[in-house]
Amino acid sequence: MMTESLITCPACGHKAVERMLMxxxxxxxxxxxxxxxxxxxxxxxxxxxxxxxRPCPPKQAH
Incomplete structure (x- = not known):
């Protein structure tokens, strides 16, 4: 299961790798x-x- 995601802001396009809640x-x-x-x-x-x-861990588990 992946616990990090590259999140992209739709307003400014900024990208950041963030840890997701399990x-x-x-x-x-x-x-x-x-x-x-x-x-x-x-x-x-x-x-x-x-x-x-990538989707959040609860969705990845399904």
């Missing part, structure tokens, strides 16, 4: 470049499923 979804993420608060897109459980290069 047992829960992350609903908010603040971009380290522009400060925008990211929330999951409709139908996604967390910000990593919406903006990351």
């Amino acid at each position: 047992d829960a979804c992350q609903y908010f993420y603040e971009c380290k470049s522009c400060g925008r608060l990211l929330r999951p897109l409709p139908g996604d459980c967390c910000v990593f499923c919406s903006y990351g290069d």
